[in-house]
Amino acid sequence: MAQDFFIRESGKLTYGEILERLRAVSEENGFADARHAGIFRQIVAQGLTSMSDKQWSVFRQEMVPLTVERCSIASCxxxxxxxxxxxxxxxxxFGESGIKRHR
Ligand SMILES: [Zn+2]
Structure with missing residues (x-):
């Protein structure tokens, strides 16, 4: 299942890696969901421990899976x-620069 891929692969990352990747999302395209942007700003300013239980649940279930994407080669x-x-x-x-032109 497609969703499992993002949960499984993002589950291999440390919190440091997750935050580094969320920073890339934030800087390159911004978060599509304003709640995610707000939670990320809060983490940057006040740290992971500042999150409420509800924010933790959004972070783990919705934001952490944003830290991985699939290779666009279909068989990969x-x-x-x-x-x-x-x-x-x-x-x-492919020798590309690597930055995807987004959506
Ligand atoms: Zn690949």
């Missing part, structure tokens, strides 16, 4: 950084 099962079109294997093959 590797995750990519948010905003990158190809996984490291395919990125080097």
């Amino acid at each position: 099962t590797n995750p990519t950084w948010p905003g990158l079109e190809h996984c490291p294997t395919h990125q080097s093959r």
Whole structure:
């Protein structure tokens, strides 16, 4: 199932990696959901422990899965950084700069 991919792959990241990737989402395209943008601003200003139980649940269920994307090669099962079109294997093959033009 498609959703499982994002949950499984993002589950392998540390909180440091998750925050670094959320920062990339924030800087490149912004968050599509204003709640996510608000929670991220709060984390940056006050840290993870400042979140309420409700915010934690939004963070874990909705924001953490945003930290991985699928490689755009259909047969590939590797995750990519948010905003990158190809996984490291395919990125080097295509020699691209790596930044996806978004939606
Ligand atoms: Zn790939």
